Amino acid sequence: MQRQGLLYVMSAPSGAGKTTLCNAVIDLFPELGQSVSFTTRAVRTGEVDGVDYHFVDVVTFRHMIAAGDFVEWAQVHGNFYGTAIQTLNEAQRSGQDILLDIDFQGAAQLKKLGLNAVFVFIAPPSFAELEKRLHGRGTDSVAVVDCRIKNAHAEIAQARWYDYIIVNDSLELALTDLQAVICAERCRGKLIFPWLKQHFKV
DSSP states (O other): OOOOOOEEEEEOOTTSOHHHHHHHHHHHOTTOEEOOOEEOSOOOTTOOBTTTBEEOOHHHHHHHHHTTOEEEEEEETTEEEEEEHHHHHHHHHHTOOEEEEOOHHHHHHHHHHTOSEEEEEEEOSOHHHHHHHHHHHOOSOHHHHHHHHHHHHHHHHGGGGSSEEEEOSSHHHHHHHHHHHHHHHHTOHHHHHHHHHHHHOO
8 A cells, every 4th residue: 555654753862762762663663764864973883874874074064954955954962963855755755654863853843844744752761760871871971961961851841742752661661652653653544544535436
């Protein structure tokens, strides 16, 4: 059944486990694509250009902004992040559902565009647990971790306008919740009825 691709927009404060959840749910739904964002952030150990992010310098990113290449972009923790318009257009035309892992600023931009999208916010169970996870990662300096913790207050406040909020206390339970969201959204009448109308002449 060919239908328009559905976009799952995932946001969370750093340390909530969003990236782990996204990777896990793609293992459950191999046909689900994952949008690769552009960023000026430095490459972390184990990350691959073109797989985790498209890593570019600030000059290149600013040129892309000026050229109108992004459907959304934002500056987060001192770095730029953006989603290419071409990525979403190709997925929509092909009927492929994709995950988009972005900050709430970018998600808010997409919300205003009225795209065929589902907005999911991943929340930590507590600030104490969030701090523990961020310090335990060992990938950022103390100053960066403190900045991420400070920003988490404002980020969590934005969860109020998301379609779904999943509290990631247990990865297993959070993954079950996310799987349920994806399955339910794929069965929405607005997506399926056009196909029924065409094939059953109703």
